[in-house]
Amino acid sequence: MIRFPSLFALPLGLAACTAIPPQTPDAQPESYMALGTEPGWTLEITPGLLNYTGDYGDTKILEPNPGARPGFNGERYTGKRLAVDITHAECSDGMSERRYRDTVTVSADGKTVKGCGGGILAPEALAGTSWTFVSIGGVSVAGGRVASLAFEETRLSGSAGCNRFSGTYTSDGTTLRAGPLMATKMACPGAAMTQESSFFALLAGPVRLEFPSDGTLILTGADGQSAVLKRAI
Structure with a gap:
């Protein structure tokens, strides 16, 4: 059974993954959400903070948002303990078969995890949903x-x-x-x-x-x- 950290208990859960991350360090977006499994982790990016919960909730890192810099087909955030790469390439969460706009890689204290973020894409077909x-x-x-x-x-x-x-x-x-x-x-x-x-x-x-x-x-x-x-x- 896949367990997720408590950050999933947001009003709309993962449905909140709709905001676009900043294109420049000065941009002020709404919050951006990303997630992954095995081990379960979530990342919230707000204009002021990077908020990471990893290892099914056992690891928590909260630090100032350093601002986004251009990355490979996306954006990169480099903090003291967190490095986040957002690539605008379709991603599946591997469990619910939801498809997301972005592929996200997070390095937290040197430990790297991969997952999905950004807007949720339409299913490829209604059948099976x-x-x-x-x-x-x-x-x-x-x-x-x-x-x-x-x-x-x-x-x-x-x-x-x-x-x-x-x-x-x-x-x-x-x-x-x-x-x-x-x-x-x-x-x-x-x-x-x-x-x-x-x-x-x-x-x-x-x-x-x-x-x-x-x-x-x-x-x-x-x-x-x-x-x-x-x-x-």
Whole structure:
């Protein structure tokens, strides 16, 4: 089992890996996140700090951000205990099959680890991915029941908070068309039934697919209503 250090307990976890590192020492970016496995490590770069947690949380290094200098197809940070090379080359984290914009190498007190960072790229295909709902129609999903959506080669299945559903789908990478859905007939009180009805209405027509760099999936129907999901697998 792969263990990760406690820094993963951020509000959006690894989905926060969206900011672009500075191109010059004077640039002031939002925070940049990178991570790796075996051993598990994370790195946060803010305008003022390099914050590294390695060896599954046993190693912690916090030092001033020295500013980025040009590196090979990317940027390099050289601190007293940390040296960070960010290369703008696609990277897979090796566990969840998420793909990231950057390949990151960190030398911490002379020990070198490699991993991924930057914006999360869209999956190469929907098939084999699984997602959990964040919101439907602009409303956060109701708690108490799992709301998820999974894609196989030609079929999708899941629950929008009440009944289980499944059906066929086709996608060209930008548009999703779901076939007739079959669903169980359980009645759920309150918000769960409302959000399910909203999602079924959204899937009734062509749905636009968007993959923001925070790793989410946004499904938008013809009427402008949308559902936001985060990657589970």
